[in-house]
Amino acid sequence: MKHRALLIVAGLVGAATLAVSLSVAAAGTSRPRTHATPAKSAAIVPPRVPNRAAIKAKYHGQKITFVGDSVGNGHVRDLALAKRFTKDTGIKVTVVPHPAASDQSYAQLARAFSSKSSSIDVAMIDVVWPGAFAPYLVNLKPKLAKQAKLHLASIVANDTIGGKLVAMPWFGDYGILYYRTDLLKKYGYTAPPKTWTQLFQMAKKIQDGEKKSNSNFAGFVFQGNAYEGLTCDALEWIASAGGGHYIDGGKVTIDNAKARTILDAFRTQIGKITPQGVTTYQEDQTEHAFDNGDAAFARNWPYQYGIGAGAGSKVAGKFGVTVLPHGAAGGSVGTVGGWQLAVSKFSKHKNAAIEFVRYMTSPGVEKFDAISNSNVPTIVSVAKNKAVVKTNPYLKPAIASVPRVTRPAKFLGTHYNEASKVIYQGVNQILTGTPASRVLPQIKSRLQQILNSK
Amino acid sequence: MSSVATPAPIPPRGRRTKLQRRQTRLGWLLLLPALAVVAFVAIYPLGKTVYQSFTNQEFLAGLTPTKWVGLHNYHALFHDTIFRDAIVLTLKFTAITVGFEFVLGLIIALVVNSSFKGRGLMRAVMLVPWAIPTVVAAKMWQWMLDDTYGVVNDLGTRIHFTLFGWHFHLLSHSHAWIADPSTQLASVSAVDIWKTTPFVALLLLAGLQVIPNDLYEAASVDGASKLQQFWRITLPLLRPAILVTLIFRTLDALRVFDVFSVFFGNRLGAQSMAVYDQGAIVQDGHVGYGAAVSVAIFLIISLFVVMYVTFVRVSEQ
Numbered sequence: 005m006k007h008r009a010l011l012i013v014a015g016l017v018g019a020a021t022l023a024v025s026l027s028v029a030a031a032g033t034s035r036p037r038t039h040a041t042p043a044k045s046a047a048i049v050p051p052r053v054p055n056r057a058a059i060k061a062k063y064h065g066q067k068i069t070f071v072g073d074s075v076g077n078g079h080v081r082d083l084a085l086a087k088r089f090t091k092d093t094g095i096k097v098t099v100v101p102h103p104a105a106s107d108q109s110y111a112q113l114a115r116a117f118s119s120k121s122s123s124i125d126v127a128m129i130d131v132v133w134p135g136a137f138a139p140y141l142v143n144l145k146p147k148l149a150k151q152a153k154l155h156l157a158s159i160v161a162n163d164t165i166g167g168k169l170v171a172m173p174w175f176g177d178y179g180i181l182y183y184r185t186d187l188l189k190k191y192g193y194t195a196p197p198k199t200w201t202q203l204f205q206m207a208k209k210i211q212d213g214e215k216k217s218n219s220n221f222a223g224f225v226f227q228g229n230a231y232e233g234l235t236c237d238a239l240e241w242i243a244s245a246g247g248g249h250y251i252d253g254g255k256v257t258i259d260n261a262k263a264r265t266i267l268d269a270f271r272t273q274i275g276k277i278t279p280q281g282v283t284t285y286q287e288d289q290t291e292h293a294f295d296n297g298d299a300a301f302a303r304n305w306p307y308q309y310g311i312g313a314g315a316g317s318k319v320a321g322k323f324g325v326t327v328l329p330h331g332a333a334g335g336s337v338g339t340v341g342g343w344q345l346a347v348s349k350f351s352k353h354k355n356a357a358i359e360f361v362r363y364m365t366s367p368g369v370e371k372f373d374a375i376s377n378s379n380v381p382t383i384v385s386v387a388k389n390k391a392v393v394k395t396n397p398y399l400k401p402a403i404a405s406v407p408r409v410t411r412p413a414k415f416l417g418t419h420y421n422e423a424s425k426v427i428y429q430g431v432n433q434i435l436t437g438t439p440a441s442r443v444l445p446q447i448k449s450r451l452q453q454i455l456n457s458k
Numbered sequence: 459m460s461s462v463a464t465p466a467p468i469p470p471r472g473r474r475t476k477l478q479r480r481q482t483r484l485g486w487l488l489l490l491p492a493l494a495v496v497a498f499v500a501i502y503p504l505g506k507t508v509y510q511s512f513t514n515q516e517f518l519a520g521l522t523p524t525k526w527v528g529l530h531n532y533h534a535l536f537h538d539t540i541f542r543d544a545i546v547l548t549l550k551f552t553a554i555t556v557g558f559e560f561v562l563g564l565i566i567a568l569v570v571n572s573s574f575k576g577r578g579l580m581r582a583v584m585l586v587p588w589a590i591p592t593v594v595a596a597k598m599w600q601w602m603l604d605d606t607y608g609v610v611n612d613l614g615t616r617i618h619f620t621l622f623g624w625h626f627h628l629l630s631h632s633h634a635w636i637a638d639p640s641t642q643l644a645s646v647s648a649v650d651i652w653k654t655t656p657f658v659a660l661l662l663l664a665g666l667q668v669i670p671n672d673l674y675e676a677a678s679v680d681g682a683s684k685l686q687q688f689w690r691i692t693l694p695l696l697r698p699a700i701l702v703t704l705i706f707r708t709l710d711a712l713r714v715f716d717v718f719s720v721f722f723g724n725r726l727g728a729q730s731m732a733v734y735d736q737g738a739i740v741q742d743g744h745v746g747y748g749a750a751v752s753v754a755i756f757l758i759i760s761l762f763v764v765m766y767v768t769f770v771r772v773s774e775q
Contacts, residue, residue: 114743281605
């Protein structure tokens with residue numbers, strides 16, 4: 005009996021130790037809040053479904069699964085919209101967030117499609133995927149052609165493969181620079197940096213000053229991890245320095261002097277004006293650092309604006325956005341990102357799924373998403389809406405009209421993911437210390453191999 | 459009643475008794491479910507993987523027709539420097555982790571095998587790291603090792619001591635343990651050692667408990683020191699348990715995936731063999747090539763199994 009009592013005590017102590025060790029691990033030093041609430045979420049609610057009575061009559065009671073967002077407050081937004089849709093139509097929507105790294109979520113969808121799984125009805129598709137996934141997606145043209153006309157023609161063209169509209173534009177994306185207005189003023193700057201060199205200098209000066217009172221402070225944060233996001237970031241550095249777009253006109257162009265110079269410039273700044281760990285950062289870590297008041301500059305997508313301006317952010321009212329800096333011989337650019345909604349061919353409730361897509365890509369929802377979540381509307385009239393522009397300053401023409409650069413998906417088709425992996429692995433290698441002159445020739449030959457194998 | 463019991467000379471083939479034949483048939487019949495299960499869960503997948511490794515099969519089926527390509531994948535694999543790096547890294551990881559886990563595990567096993575107050579409690583508590591799922595443990599350590607917000611750097615730079623008038627900090631400045639290529643292997647190994655040492659200790663403890671106590675008593679009477687007892691009694695009698703432990707741990711370490719995946723994702727020069735294979739199949743979409751990688755990993759692991767088994771045989775003779 006004594007033995008049993010001892011065992012119980014041991015079990016309890018073990019559980020307590022586990023709890024303590026987990027909470028110690030979670031604590032660290034003041035870890036930034038994971039989810040700050042966006043500013044205007046209280047002011048605007050998910051819109052009602054326009055044609056709800058007709059949908060309810062036809063598809064009431066059907067169940068669909070939506071593989072949706074996970075970055076920032078995306079999942080919260082998806083849940084709110086799905087709830088509204090279910091209430092109005094009687095179609096039950098299960099929302100499943102996809103992996104935060106988009107190459108991982110590509111793999112997840114590829115797995116489902118290649119096994120002809122009916123477990124996914126609606127999926128969120130990156131702007132570089134329609135070519136690869138087209139054979140597995142429902143042609144939305146018969147039902148959604150009219151609504152597609154409202155959206156930006158260039159994105160609709162991107163989502164049209166072989167005459168079939170395989171996905172509907174949902175929200176757009178482009179890289180922008182976030183900067184701390186209060187710190188710029190404090191250190192005697194009147195405007196954000198125009199060139200990368202200026203950014204490095206300003207970041208250094210501000211960091212040197214701020215580190216005295218905040219040891220976690222860094223000048224600049226961006227997406228340096230070896231994943232899809234780095235392909236986007238590095239494209240902006242290289243293109244803005246006149247070094248091309250990895251592949252131009254079907255030829256691999258990445259190994260050139262301008263690309264080498266700008267990549268090496270970034271390499272020498274790692275750990276100097278950035279956290280040393282920036283080579284493991286994705287979007288969320290970037291946003292956390294900036295919104296926790298631990299960075300002077302950040303490169304991120306527009307979604308960060310809403311979180312930064314919202315409750316729980318330490319930098320609300322203290323930051324601005326502008327176009328990204330450029331290299332010595334070039335102009336500012338922004339990598340085209342953005343997400344589409346598509347319906348799986350293996351869905352058992354295609355019509356209900358299409359109605360969900362119709363709702364999610366409607367003007368009402370895009371306006372809601374732009375104001376509550378600061379995502380870029382793909383519907384032209386929504387992007388010009390006064391209330392929308394007011395809450396999303398990056399939609400002002402001065403920022404929104406900056407040249408957009410695209411990742412080389414059209415040259416690579418189904419091999420895009422593999423090629424992007426070669427690019428981001430190589431750039432990450434440069435950032436962690438290997439000179440560009442040693443890495444770029446390798447990237448070039450591997451990209452060439454992939455192009456040849458097509 | 460069994461055929462083995464019959465003392466009569468074995469009848470020539472084909473002339474076995476009816477009873478014998480019926481029993482053989484029954485034997486096979488009883489074995490059949492087990493054989494079917496083995497064939498289904500082991501032989502079929504392995505055979506299919508080997509078959510796929512000779513094709514150019516793609517992940518997104520239906521886009522390119524699957525063709526037989528002979529040894530093409532193996533030829534490419536032979537020249538694949540990234541996979542070669544993955545093999546070297548995995549072998550280093552295996553050597554480091556299995557070495558540390560064995561030494562630390564043995565020490566812990568010896569401690570909790572001796573009798574002291576609160577021993578039961580100690581045995582339960584030491585298993586806590588092993589009870590945490592690897593991905594959770596890896597995420598936890600990723601936070602703890604973070605250069606800006608991590609508790610390791612925070613404590614390391616705060617803890618300081620004075621020695622002979624000199625002032626020391628445990629860490630002079632925050633370090634990005636995971637991001638820095640020069641400390642990446644150390645950090646990933648540390649997590650594995652922290653997590654798996656209890657398991658090793660448990661296996662060795664089981665081995666220690668079957669060593670009869672009177673051997674030690676007799677040795678003490680004969681005047682053997684504690685150290686002599688360890689080398690002459692404990693270690694030789696623990697050998698079966700040690701071998702089982704080492705085989706288990708080596709095979710596990712060679713297959714490592716989760717910690718590497720959480721810590722480094724797709725970072726070049728930081729991929730274990732399994733991470734590289736997963737990337738080739740699921741991300742690049744090359745099922746055929748990935749199958750060839752799988753076969754290569756299978757062969758490498760088999761090599762270790764053969765080595766261990768041979769070692770056991772030789773040492774038993």
